[in-house]
Amino acid sequence: MLRIIPREQHSISRKNISKAALRVLYRLHDAGFDAYLVGGAVRDLLLGGHPKDFDVATNATPDEVKGLFRNCRLIGRRFRLAHVVFGPEIIEVATFRGTGEEGGEGDRHIVDGRIVRDNIWGTIEEDAVRRDFRVNALYYDIGDFSVRDYVGGMQDLEDSTMRLIGDPELRYREDPVRMLRAARLAAKLNFTIDKATAAPFATLGHLLGEAAPARLFDESLKLFLGGHGLKSFRMLEACGLLKFLFPVTARALERGDEALRALVEQGLANTDKRIADGKSVTPAFLFAVLLWGEVRDQAHAWMAEGLDVNEAWQRAAVHVVGEQCQRVAIPRRFTFTMEEIWALQPRFEQVHRKRVFRLMAHPRFRAAFDFLLLRAHESPQMNELGEWWAHAQQLPPEVLAQALGGGGVPSPEPPTVAAAPARKRRRRRKPAGRGKGDSGNA
Incomplete structure (x- = not known):
């Protein structure tokens, strides 16, 4: 009427x-x-x-x-x-x-x-x-x-309520992305979602898997880069929709890792604040935050099997990004930056003179360092590592160089962190028939 x-x-x-x-x-x-x-x-x-x-x-x-x-x-x-x-x-x-x-x-x-x-x-x-x-x-x-x-x-x-026009199940079947819009607008407006509007999420959420990945990427930007990212994330979880949009993130959080949850929520809160302050934001950093848990766990699992550290991180990044991009089409210009941020994380543990200066000169250093600070909740050692790098950046280069070189200049002691598994060197086999006394049956 x-x-x-x-x-x-x-x-x-x-x-x-x-x-x-x-x-x-x-x-x-x-x-x-x-x-x-x-x-x-x-x-x-x-x-x-x-x-x-x-x-x-x-x-x-x-x-x-x-x-x-x-x-x-x-x-x-x-x-x-x-x-x-x-x-x-x-x-x-x-x-x-x-x-x-x-x-x-x-x-x-x-x-x-x-x-x-x-x-x-x-x-x-x-x-x-x-x-x-x-x-x-x-x-x-x-x-x-x-x-x-x-x-x-x-x-x-x-x-202060979100209600669909018409039959919710029919409207979601017409366009499954409406479920994400319900969550996003409720988070943005501080509204609740009407029970009838939210009821089909559990049974129809899987239809999001049939939506175009490029469209879901655009919707992800609206969810997480619109200034209400943290509330949108919590709303997606509360509605049971996160697993259909970011299955990798949902799977990692289901393991009960509170440090990972703190990292994700702090990353979203920081992004919201930057947007509120009129500062620039990049989807690459935010997606790196959302997918970090699974990348980290995959890399550690492969290192435990004896895989080289760099190869383990590279393989984990490719595996996780590949899985997520089947659902949300993250452009390569962003996934490349994400992979660099992840790959630089173990290098922060290598606090030796040449490696410190080489890392500081890396074009992704600032983004990777900001990411390191988010990881402070992982352990006291990780928090100490972040503080060390923050202090090291405040020192003049010559002072830092002298301190790292053992010159006795006051500076924080290099933090103690768990060492990465030692790289296994593959033994080379001699070509058959070339060694002295080689019978060819080695």
Whole structure:
């Protein structure tokens, strides 16, 4: 049932809407089309937030939108959209989606319950029920500045609850990634997930394994690099979804290693703080944190079998990254950095003069050192090792060199750490028939 909230009864102000979005809304409206701000931007504005992205819904078709804006390009095959470009800002304009099997100039194609192509145009009422969550189906009308609610989204905002529109099982089968979106938005907004909305996670979570790995990579960035990574991680665990997105991480944490959990959660908290402070972050470091437990355990297992230290770490990294990339397609430019961060960890234990300076000169030293500090909970020795390297970086190079060379300059004593297994040297066999007195039957 439609609920209209007039301008004086809601908190949305045009001064908090980007000028680019307002230009799109007004031009569509002035051309005789319906034009609404919709989705997450409306939700966040009503909650007092400051959205970065603004989406527009209209009854104009993509071609009609393109005819109004020279700076417009049409994209998408599954969902035909118009992108109106204003420098670095892109305003996404979507035509109202319909619920019928036929209509307009578009078409719909469903395979095994999943919508693979959907370009059926409809009314705003149909568009509302086609959206995923009720809090995302609120429309800000540029004509009279009211908010239009067709599905109960305002009530969910007041209740701080995430509810799906329609039958949850059917909606998740249409698009399994909606399960991750439920967890992410609940974490971001400090909302709870409605019981009916969360109930299918246990039985349908495995469908995430059929989602495109590249799409899951994008969703992972939204989960962990959106400023709410720690809460998203805890929400994924609470919902039982972590094992379907990061099975390697879930498996390592199930062993009950509290030091590993502390490392993961501190890494996520540090990332959230950097984002809040406006500092740069890289997915490579965060994925290195998430996959560390399994890489470490695999490397130690192979070293215990006598494998060379460097080869053990390299093999562990390749094995774990290969398994994870079957689920989440992490680009090679990130996995390469991850592998370097892991490979440098055992080198921190080699506090000898030449090796210390060589390690400090490595292009990944800073990232690897930050990673080392996260490992402080692993043992008192690891904490001591991190402190030693932190102090060593504060010393002038000549002072550090003299201290490491036994010159007696005050500096921390090299920490005592458990030595890595000794490298086994393979014995070379002499070619048959070449040694003196060799009978050829060695």
